Amino acid sequence: MIKLKTPEQIEILRAGGERLAKILATVAREVKAGVETRALDDLAQKLILAGGDKPAFLNYRPAGSRLAYPASLCVSINEEIVHGIPSNRKIADSDVVSIDLGLIHNGMYTDMAVTVAVGEVDKIKKKMIEVAREALNVGIKEAKIGGHIGDISQAIEDFIIGQGFDVVLDLAGHGVGFQAHEDPFIPNYGKKGKGEKIEEGLVLAIEPMVTLGDGKIKLEKDGFTFTTRNKEWCAHFEHTIAVTKNGPKILTKL
Numbered sequence: 122m123i124k125l126k127t128p129e130q131i132e133i134l135r136a137g138g139e140r141l142a143k144i145l146a147t148v149a150r151e152v153k154a155g156v157e158t159r160a161l162d163d164l165a166q167k168l169i170l171a172g173g174d175k176p177a178f179l180n181y182r183p184a185g186s187r188l189a190y191p192a193s194l195c196v197s198i199n200e201e202i203v204h205g206i207p208s209n210r211k212i213a214d215s216d217v218v219s220i221d222l223g224l225i226h227n228g229m230y231t232d233m234a235v236t237v238a239v240g241e242v243d244k245i246k247k248k249m250i251e252v253a254r255e256a257l258n259v260g261i262k263e264a265k266i267g268g269h270i271g272d273i274s275q276a277i278e279d280f281i282i283g284q285g286f287d288v289v290l291d292l293a294g295h296g297v298g299f300q301a302h303e304d305p306f307i308p309n310y311g312k313k314g315k316g317e318k319i320e321e322g323l324v325l326a327i328e329p330m331v332t333l334g335d336g337k338i339k340l341e342k343d344g345f346t347f348t349t350r351n352k353e354w355c356a357h358f359e360h361t362i363a364v365t366k367n368g369p370k371i372l373t374k375l
Contacts, residue, residue, distance in 0.1 A: 122304060123323065124298070125320060125322030126322050126323075130229060137225070138373040140226060141223075141231050152218050159208055161196055162196065166193040166194070174226045175224070178194070178195065179193045181301055188344045190204070190345060191206060198216050203346075206343055215239060215242055217249075219235070219356065220237070221234035222234070231373055232328075232359060233359055234357050236250050246354060249356050250356045252284045253330070259277060260276055260294075261362055265369065269313070269315055270315075270317045270319065271313055272314070273325075278309060286331045288309045288310050288329075288330070288332075288336050289330035289349070293328075294307030294308075295325070297324055297326040309330060321366055335350075335353075360374070
């Protein structure tokens with residue numbers, strides 16, 4: 122069931138989203154060759170707790186899962202799409218690294234992700250990252266009162282396909298605010314005019330995932346990390362936004 126947020130709740134989310142954006146920007150600057158991914162997680166958790174907030178992902182148990190996520194940050198490298206678990210793995214030159222972080226501020230949840238190219242990355246992968254970044258902006262523009270979730274989905278899909286890439290299948294954006302994941306489900310493909318109606322007070326985590334491959338996915342043995350089935354690389358960007366009478370408002374920005 123979709124739960125709309127009041128203006129007062131959206132203001133709490135805006136404050137939390139600004140904190141999250143600052144933290145993720147700091148962590149992103151540390152995505153360098155030779156850095157262990159668990160060091161990024163340690164930094165993210167330290168910064169969240171220092172601000173008096175809580176990490177949204179740590180010990181989060183997805184619906185239907187017996188496993189709780191063991192970290193504050195998701196670090197997904199190359200063919201890993203989302204939910205990569207930090208470890209002693211060292212980032213290498215030319216890696217493409219997606220970092221995804223959630224924060225709880227005054228009981229309200231925000232969610233954000235960016236993708237970082239490490240060192241020298243070839244042109245097609247650089248373009249893939251930029252297409253994912255711009256697909257997020259394209260999708261956000263469609264989050265307007267009176268529209269439908271399918272408007273967001275089709276806009277993202279059309280843009281990504283038009284740029285010569287593919288959409289990751291079976292992973293999607295979602296509602297957010299009272300919990301880390303809420304209704305509605307926001308696929309990165311669909312049809313305009315379909316899906317739930319977009320109303321004032323709707324808070325969404327929109328997150329395009331772009332791949333060089335065919336979009337099919339695989340869940341790895343750790344129970345959390347999703348990879349592309351054909352091992353092609355991918356990129357991922359995400360913002361938490363609120364639907365207002367003045368249009369969509371990005372809550373996770375500096």
